[in-house]
Amino acid sequence: MGKYVLGVDLGTSAVKVSALDHSGQIVAQESFDYDLIQKQPGYNEQNPEDWVSGTTVAIVRLILTDHLAAEEIEGLSFSGQMHGLVLLDENKKVLRPSILWNDTRSTPQREEIEAKLGDEFVDITRNQPLEGFTLTKLLWVKENEPDIWAKAKYFVLPKDYVRYRMTGNLAMDYSDATGTVLLDVAKGEWSKKICDTFDIPMSMCPPLIKSVDFAGTVTPAYAEFSGLTTATKVFGGAADNAAGAVGAGILHPNMVLSSIGTSGVVLKYEDNADVNYHGVLQFEDHAIPDKYYSMGVTLAAGYSLSWFKKTFAPAEDFTDFVASAAKSTVGANGLLYTPYIVGERAPYADANIRGSFTGVDGTHQRYDFVRAVLEGIVFSFRDLFDIYEENGGDFDTVVSIGGGAKSPLWLQIQADIFNRKVVSLKNEQGPGMGAAMIAATGLGWFDSLQDCAQTFVHFGKAYEPNPENVKKYEKMHAIYKQVYKQTKAISEQLLDYRKEEL
Ligand SMILES: Nc1ncnc2c1ncn2[C@@H]1O[C@H](COP(=O)(O)OP(=O)(O)O)[C@@H](O)[C@H]1O
Ligand SMILES: O=C(CO)[C@@H](O)[C@H](O)COP(=O)(O)O
Numbered sequence: 001m002g003k004y005v006l007g008v009d010l011g012t013s014a015v016k017v018s019a020l021d022h023s024g025q026i027v028a029q030e031s032f033d034y035d036l037i038q039k040q041p042g043y044n045e046q047n048p049e050d051w052v053s054g055t056t057v058a059i060v061r062l063i064l065t066d067h068l069a070a071e072e073i074e075g076l077s078f079s080g081q082m083h084g085l086v087l088l089d090e091n092k093k094v095l096r097p098s099i100l101w102n103d104t105r106s107t108p109q110r111e112e113i114e115a116k117l118g119d120e121f122v123d124i125t126r127n128q129p130l131e132g133f134t135l136t137k138l139l140w141v142k143e144n145e146p147d148i149w150a151k152a153k154y155f156v157l158p159k160d161y162v163r164y165r166m167t168g169n170l171a172m173d174y175s176d177a178t179g180t181v182l183l184d185v186a187k188g189e190w191s192k193k194i195c196d197t198f199d200i201p202m203s204m205c206p207p208l209i210k211s212v213d214f215a216g217t218v219t220p221a222y223a224e225f226s227g228l229t230t231a232t233k234v235f236g237g238a239a240d241n242a243a244g245a246v247g248a249g250i251l252h253p254n255m256v257l258s259s260i261g262t263s264g265v266v267l268k269y270e271d272n273a274d275v276n277y278h279g280v281l282q283f284e285d286h287a288i289p290d291k292y293y294s295m296g297v298t299l300a301a302g303y304s305l306s307w308f309k310k311t312f313a314p315a316e317d318f319t320d321f322v323a324s325a326a327k328s329t330v331g332a333n334g335l336l337y338t339p340y341i342v343g344e345r346a347p348y349a350d351a352n353i354r355g356s357f358t359g360v361d362g363t364h365q366r367y368d369f370v371r372a373v374l375e376g377i378v379f380s381f382r383d384l385f386d387i388y389e390e391n392g393g394d395f396d397t398v399v400s401i402g403g404g405a406k407s408p409l410w411l412q413i414q415a416d417i418f419n420r421k422v423v424s425l426k427n428e429q430g431p432g433m434g435a436a437m438i439a440a441t442g443l444g445w446f447d448s449l450q451d452c453a454q455t456f457v458h459f460g461k462a463y464e465p466n467p468e469n470v471k472k473y474e475k476m477h478a479i480y481k482q483v484y485k486q487t488k489a490i491s492e493q494l495l496d497y498r499k500e501e502l
Contacts, residue, residue, distance in 0.1 A: 002074025007436030009079045017058040020436040024456030028066035030058040042104040045097035063227040077439035078237030079431035080159025082179040085137040088154040099137040106136035125181040126283035134180035167216030172206045174285035175242035211238040211287035212442040235442035238287035243434030249457035260404025264301025266384040296346030296384035304339040328371035337376030354491045378417045379480040416469035426458040
């Protein structure tokens with residue numbers, strides 16, 4: 001039995017590769033940054049070759065710099081940035097740069113899909129055909145680059161391409177496949193209806209595998225390139241949010257993830273595909289076979305706070321700045337913030353809405369504004385919790401991750417606004433941990449991901465809701481909920497006055 005597994009976290013700004021031992025300890029970690037290609041506003045692309053070389057450099061460094069013996073790396077797996085379109089020709093050569101999840105050029109294709117299939121689309125895929133998802137990107141290429149489309153024989157997602165280059169086998173795991181919005185989620189197969197409607201040959205869709213499935217061993221060519229041995233086993237891997245959920249132990253029906261990173265994610269484990277959120281929340285296959293998760297994304301979560309600090313307190317220490325909110329009160333002395341400063345994805349899929357401070361009073365201090373920002377972000381998460389409650393969702397534990405989980409005050413605000421116990425992780429490693437857990441489980445070190453989590457995932461302090469604060473926040477949230485509707489038309493009118501986006 002080998003000593004280590006590698007978790008490859010293929011992100012948007014960098015790839016991070018972590019080596020873990022049987023006890024879930026990180027023994028070494030290397031990363032490599034790559035660039036975004038932004039040819040015009042709304043366009044975000046990357047070269048798949050950069051992902052392959054970045055991953056390879058990180059692995060080479062683990063072996064040469066961190067002295068990990070290649071023969072002791074028994075297996076590896078992935079967490080991948082979701083939705084990015086990689087188009088391949090008949091020889092599996094990349095045809096054009098990948099169009100990423102944050103590329104918004106495909107609004108006409110979104111409208112075309114909505115017009116042709118309407119609610120039926122959401123019933124099949126459990127998602128809306130948003131610009132961020134793969135199908136609209138495929139249709140954009142078909143309509144705008146017919147020469148490339150004529151040569152396209154397969155499509156895959158970012159981490160699938162790296163896996164293909166390591167093993168020579170083309171595949172896509174279910175958790176990422178749901179994010180293409182070409183999958184019939186309840187049936188667990190590519191949707192013929194969607195492929196036929198948009199004239200996409202079914203043969204373009206790669207074979208589907210489970211996250212923990214064995215996908216091949218390292219080829220001799222990739223072994224030479226990376227320093228790995230041809231005995232290293234490669235496993236399917238998962239979409240970054242699924243892998244993040246695995247790494248945070250969101251593997252049981254009673255658990256919800258609250259992630260305050262640059263963007264924010266509320267993610268719930270779903271035992272089956274019976275519930276239908278009608279596309280207001282994303283609905284995806286989990287990394288656990290035949291299980292699912294739903295999630296809503298607040299586009300500017302931690303970003304709201306970083307923006308506010310950069311603009312109004314650039315020289316201050318981040319931790320002190322956040323802690324100053326304790327000088328304010330529950331409800332920030334009547335100041336309310338909505339975090340729509342880059343538009344919103346859930347529960348309102350609205351690119352034009354913008355943020356607001358409401359109730360500004362001559363007595364307010366800067367710390368009230370900081371508090372209002374912290375609370376406003378959590379109110380936007382609470383909107384997503386309300387959707388779960390409306391759908392009968394039953395859960396008692398919220399696991400908080402991301403930069404926002406560094407603040408005890410913010411963790412308590414979450415507990416009070418969610419009216420749920422909130423726990424942080426002892427050793428938070430994000431989706432790379434989930435990727436390593438997938439490899440460890442695929443190798444048979446553990447019987448299941450849940451089993452692996454008992455050794456790899458450790459919860460830290462628990463924050464219990466304070467009943468008095470809960471009551472105050474309930475009322476404040478009811479006021480918060482009115483702001484979106486009341487500022488929608490105003491935001492639209494202000495559009496003409498905004499600076500051109502970069
Ligand atoms: N000390 C802190 N206390 C609370 N929040 C913090 C702290 N430091 C950073 N943050 C928040 O965490 C966010 C970054 O979280 P992180 O998970 O690192 O983001 P990502 O990986 O998505 O870029 C920042 O936008 C900021 O708002
Ligand atoms: O679009 C989504 C989820 O639907 C994003 O979560 C991307 O998958 C983010 O990638 P990173 O920012 O983590 O690289």
